Amino acid sequence: MITSPAWKDKKYAVLGLARSGRATAEALLAAGADVLVWDDRAEARAAFAGRCTVADPLEADLAGYAGMVVSPGVPLNTHPIKPHADSSGVPVIGDIELFAQARAALPRHKVVGITGTNGKSTTTALVHHMLKEAGVPATMGGNIGLPILEQEPLPEGGVYVLELSSYQIDLTHSLACDVAVLLNITPDHLDRYDGDFAKYAASKSRLLAMQTRGQNAIARFTDARVLGQFAEGSIASILEDVLQNRGIAPGEQAEWPSLQGPHNRENAAAAIEACDILGIPTAQIRAALKSYPGLPHRMERVAKISGVAYVNDSKGTNTAASAPALAAFENIHWIVGGLGKEPGLGECEAELGRVKAAYTIGRAGPDFAALLEGRVPVEQCETLDRAVASAAAKAAAGDTVLLSPACASFDQYADFEKRGDHFRALVERLA
Structure with a gap:
């Protein structure tokens, strides 16, 4: 692991013990720092019991601490940890600063x-x-x-x-x-x-x-x-x-x-x-x-079946991210929807000429259907399995079935990776 002698004997608090938080706490301990850790999950806290102080930093006196290390997922504009640390003059930092x-x-x-x-x-x-x-x-x-x-x-x-x-x-x-x-x-x-x-x-x-x-x-x-x-x-x-x-x-x-x-x-x-x-x-x-082999869930070519390409772009979680995927293909059967982040089609609007048909899913599905109605054929599918089945039935050789939802996944999936994995599994069943 990466450590620094500059951390030795200094006091740090770590809030959040998921991947980066856990790695941060381990690196600080290995460097000889005095570490306080906390996570809402008891099993995450248990991994550090007896090795360092386990306590909620919101209830601790942070005076004299060298840093309050938080996960990037902690919203600094609303979470009470920021004003609490500020009141003690302690910088709120992340693992990249370390x-x-x-x-x-x-x-x-x-x-x-x-x-x-x-x-x-x-x-x-x-x-x-x-x-x-x-x-x-x-x-x-x-x-x-x-x-x-x-x-x-x-x-x-x-x-x-x-x-x-x-x-x-x-x-x-x-x-x-x-x-x-x-x-x-x-x-x-x-x-x-x-x-x-x-x-x-x-x-x-x-x-x-x-x-x-x-x-x-x-x-x-x-x-x-x-x-x-x-x-x-x-x-x-x-x-x-x-x-x-x-x-x-x-x-x-x-x-x-x-x-x-x-x-x-x-x-x-x-x-x-x-x-x-x-x-x-x-x-x-x-x-x-x-x-270069590309990344999973980012314009990932999953399969070509009967001349139809199936592309997993589940990482397209906003319209600006999905527009480039639409721009990369022709004759697209577009699977779109999920938990919407913004109104309208945004940058996707300029690429609709490439869309042969759309299949909407998730909470934002009806909104996208209303936006697309009369411009491209639209089918409200609600779920990804229905959308893949319908798109596969209608696509012809030379077409592309593209999952690029322009939305977050959290209405139906734990994250965009799980959504992309489901798409990949559904396509594999078509072969």
Whole structure:
């Protein structure tokens, strides 16, 4: 695991003992810190009984603590832990901030931080893939893969590739990334920012503001123009110019099977620029674009049955995330719906010409049916199994059955992964 001698004999409280919280508590204990832990689940608390203090930090005197470590899932705008910690002058941080503090004791390395509303996971995994294919020691962490503190330190010359949500950035104060990538900013998770898009955008762009002179920032021109949060002396790359500047023709995207669609061209451009900055030769970058396998639940090609492609894009949990998937295919049988995050079709509206028929599911199903009525054939299916069966019955060779719900999953599934797994299982039964 990753630890730091700077934590020894200091006091930390950890609220939430799921994956990252558990890994954080273990790393702090291994470093010799004095740790207080808490979780609402008795079984999570039991794992630390007798090893450290187990108590609710809301009922503890936090004076003298070096940090109040919370899970990214804790809403800082409404949870009482923030004012409680503030009253004692204790910083509220996350595991990424602890990683930033631990960097000084790690073998010489670099960090790539990637944020944005959509495309983070694909871009993070693609950068990691490019580095590994080029023989560079690398690992993924943050919002993807294993918790970063649970991982073993990389050898000298390694690269940590971190996918960072706005929640994680809110809990981070000193992470100066050698390469920071801001993919895009569209409205999402606004309940965490009191409905204020400007606050959400400012949170994302803090990844750039934390950099130091000489470090590299990559952002879209349209976002960079309005954010103004580049660190003084940082070196900016504009995402829209990358392919031309690196001598990669747009037509080469046809050779990247897991990176289709305009949004993946942008994701690829970000990864290309990041790896170019890190010194990866263009020939190796090109080869990695062709061999990149893609991510589960993100435009994942599940099967081709009787000439019909079945694509799992369950990670499309808002309209801005689903629009790129619609843009990547033709003759689409679109399975849409779930727990809606926003009114209307948003960016999906511009892609309706590619939709042959729609099949609505979940709580937002009737709303989507009303929005689509008269524009494309619509069937209100309510559940995913009915939607898959109906779409399979109506699709012809050359068509694509696409699960890209443009909604959260929590009305019918524990998470988008469970929804995508169910889709995959339903398709496998068709074969």
